[in-house]
Amino acid sequence: MHNDLTLTSAAAVIASGDISSERLVRDCLDRIEARDPVIHAWAFVDPELALAQARACDKAPDRLGPLHGVPIGVKDIIETADMPTGMGSPIYEGNRTLNDAACVALMRAAGAVILGKTVTVEFAGMAPPPTRNPHNPDCTPGGSSSGSAAAVADLMVPAAFGTQTAGSVHRPAAYCGIIGYKPTFGTFNIHGIRPAAQSLDTLGLLTRSLMDTEVMSAVLCGRSPDLVGSLGTLPTIGLCRTHLWDQVLPETKEAMTDCIATAKAKGATIAEFTLPDDFADLTHARDVISSYERARATAWEWHNHRDQLSGPLRRTIAKGFGWNYGDYQAALLLASDCRRRLADLFEGTDALIAPLTAGEAPADLNSTGDHAFVGFWNLLHVPSFALPTHTGPNHMPVGIHLVGAHGDDAKLSLVAKWLFDRVTQPPHSH
């Protein structure tokens, strides 16, 4: 069984001829067959369609690209020409599009096999999904990229696309114990992805290896991957408690403290990083912007299929149509002002360690958890990683949020690798 391979390892063993794409895809499909009746990570899988893609890769005279024959999962708000895109909504059940989303087309051109569509919360919002947490099916996997995170964590697929408008990549990554990557706003092309809020929506990656995020990012951006990935000097890392610190549970505080201690022991420079007081207002500003824009993006459904929208979504849309335009403009202004100031504050700092979630995944299937810890950073458009570094009191994953400067995803990735390698070494090798 090869379904536990990372994306890059799988690409390597397929390239070397050790296994076929068909073999790998079959192993993933077997895992899905065995586990998905409990986990509910997939909205659509057609085994024959996945296998046909794999066989086409195996028969191709040349390697198509760096992901030749490797399966990935696609969040079900992302369009696929050969599979329905259901948006987690009965309105779009069986919805077909002529084209692939840009990210899907770029992955296929690099040789990837689209294994299937992963469960999304309704229109990437906050309603509870059917998906369970692979570490404990009584716990939420987080959302809205619920299926992508659960599928990757449960070894059903090496990597998957998620999207983030508040914390929809990082919260599921944290709760499911995998890596989440949310690049600088605008980095990855979002054509063919159902919008939630256009000034916040970002395509992100869910993987089990930082090398995998690097290779997928390189494909999407059209650059060479940095496979050596070494910082020239030891990093300077800021400890950023944020205005939400008193809502952070002990397990997250301990994970952050331990990461800071390890980084310091390994030579990093550590500094307190305090955000200006008015950054606390970004939480409200994000809520205004997100609901204002979501209301407009959902105007067709609101006016034509309101009875098929969930209660939570109807309330969000009603709230969004209710804002004064001045409230929305003020929220946008605060965000752009904070972005400018954060860029200055970042001078001399390579990355920040901040809270990722309150703590472990809640044992509550009626909620996907609280996105506040990540949401205001998302409004700041900065790149960030969810790194699964620790385990909490209930043996569920706990992670840290590693945040970089706007546009400097390359440096952030190197700091992430430096830190993650050191934090996740077995204790005896410390």
Place this chain on the structure above:
Amino acid sequence: MHNDLTLTSAAAVIASGDISSERLVRDCLDRIEARDPVIHAWAFVDPELALAQARACDKAPDRLGPLHGVPIGVKDIIETADMPTGMGSPIYEGNRTLNDAACVALMRAAGAVILGKTVTVEFAGMAPPPTRNPHNPDCTPGGSSSGSAAAVADLMVPAAFGTQTAGSVHRPAAYCGIIGYKPTFGTFNIHGIRPAAQSLDTLGLLTRSLMDTEVMSAVLCGRSPDLVGSLGTLPTIGLCRTHLWDQVLPETKEAMTDCIATAKAKGATIAEFTLPDDFADLTHARDVISSYERARATAWEWHNHRDQLSGPLRRTIAKGFGWNYGDYQAALLLASDCRRRLADLFEGTDALIAPLTAGEAPADLNSTGDHAFVGFWNLLHVPSFALPTHTGPNHMPVGIHLVGAHGDDAKLSLVAKWLFDRVTQPPHSH
């Protein structure tokens, strides 16, 4: 025949009961029937479908909103649930979507009738469209919102949606002699609009009245229209020749000079407004960003239907895939740096008068003209109007470009109204 009514006038006469929506829509359809065999402004019109919407408005017990019963045109890269969205490409011929684009749904909710789909250049790019200029069918109407501008100018419909990635709203507005409005980047919701380049694409409006742009903007933003529209004080207007001044033809220079003279005579403060030298590099930066992003957005068509893409588009996509990622990042950095500096430079200035096009519409149906005059402003994300103020040596329309500060569309609209009222008064009333 009421097809020459502006959007706001039409809404008023329908609201007063003087004419029905059906009457107005019939008049527009008659105009289309008479003129479109020459103009080719429409990609799709189903008279029965338009009339059914009009009759539904006429029968509605209450007015749906401020646009009750008024027809508008929709550029054919914007999705409509009841009409195909062809993108100006054979690949999408007859393409149907489940949903309306956000802007279409918002217009319908305000009572508008979607008259049909207007011709777009292939994927809102640069290939020549079939559309002719209503003022002279041997001249280009401009592009890529070719059909929207020609239809509004030719009195087939009071207003239409366009989109702008370089100059695709303003150039057709200028060549066809109507008003173009391109808001601050991100102002109008773009869900359901085919992307060209995601950090540049903006939904815009084509109308024959500034009141119409104000009413449509208010509907899209969810605010009250400013129907009084009076500046508190006399405006300060900058004359901005830009780095492209030596490519500007005499008719445009004369239009700008005359507008400045009129503004000054009417009490405006006029100042030279000189952009820093490196703003000239924005022209190249926009080209890098646009082609880089377009290549990714067109990845599915490129890899699956390349033979159905036009030669010009294939060249743009190949160029876009050819950039180094560093080139793209450098272009983005220049743009954000110039945006920051322009905001500072705007202090104390209410609006700029700048070149809109080189001059009149070229008598060339194999090109849609040069977008350079507008394109670099579009990269700066600032709001702007194309105002049809003059006529050139070939009796074709000539206009000016009125540019505002980022986010201050409200003030720009007031300056536009102040200036346009004064410039377009008949000579004897000066």
